[in-house]
Amino acid sequence: MAAPRSLDAIQRAVVRPCLATINPSIWEGLELPKRHWLIDQWILAKGTTYLTGKGSVGKSLIAQQAMTAAAVGKPFLGQPVKRVRAAYITAEDDVEELHRRQSAINDALGITMTDLDGWLHLVSLKGRSAALVSFGVETTILPLFEEIAGMIEVTGIEAMALDNVAHLLAGNENDRYVVSAFIGKCDRLAEMMNGSVLLIGHPNKAGDEFSGSTAWENAVRSRLYMDTASERDGYTDPDSRTLSRSKFNYGPKGEALTFRWHKGAFVCDNELPSDYVAEMAHAAAIVQENDRFLECLDASIAQGRNVSHAVGSNNAPKVFASMPESRGMPKEAFERALNRLLSLGVIEANKPVQKYSNRTVKYGLVRAGYTL
Incomplete structure (x- = not known):
């Protein structure tokens, strides 16, 4: 077999442009380049990371907090951070809200x-x-892109959060080409900074973690998902959140950080006094036990069932613990709620619940003020 011609010889032999290539032999003996992070193992120092999550879960807050942590080099939810100049750009919040959140x-x-x-x-x-960017018959770079590029030159930022896709993309989020091209523009901003872009998006109405084409998943190397903490034994902590790696090309996905909303920001539990965390969890459990009891009580009455505070086959805690509306909450929790709600006068015992055509009346537990 004839020896391959050198690239220079090939380029001299052809008229058309030739794509430049990398000869791996130049890496012989060189140390492997390190992968750098903005937030260790979570946000790459270069490129675009896509963050999605349910509405009102706190995506804007966590993005502003991540950029703040980068700006001062403080840990972000316990994770080491590279100190860089950073920016948070929002299309939804006004200056006053930014001020309150920053405080x-x-x-x-x-x-x-x-x-x-x-x-x-x-x-x-x-x-x-x-x-x-606007995507139609032609792709149009809009003034905002150039303004951000100018801001990068003036400020020297190396990290930026863009909030959010619904405002930033003028095009069809279900079109794979449009989505890939848009992510490409975000990557271009990252290249200008020699840094990272954190892009904020929303899930769709069907419950998927992101809205639109699967290109949102494929065009980025890292996608994070923010959610409220899942229920455990029928309980949830309304202030608890999780941040998970739904896609991660440079390591294992699925790992999650757990943290909580506290006084307008996100903190790890170990950053708070242990008695405070326990008190907050207890207070949240009381609210959920009461609410779940009343939800089950309403459902049982709507189904034509009467339940009682007394021990027996129709004992409310026993019946409620087996209902779908309990969502796993145990009988003991319903017993606590029963005593609590009776004491507060929120529910009443031995009241008319159901009335039949033969004038027979069934008695049991009802909400205070309930009438047939």
């Missing part, structure tokens, strides 16, 4: 506004067009 974040991190001078840059696009 709470500062308190959680133990910093002042002065500590952020020259390191964190906040932008509110509320009230103006926030589209970066």
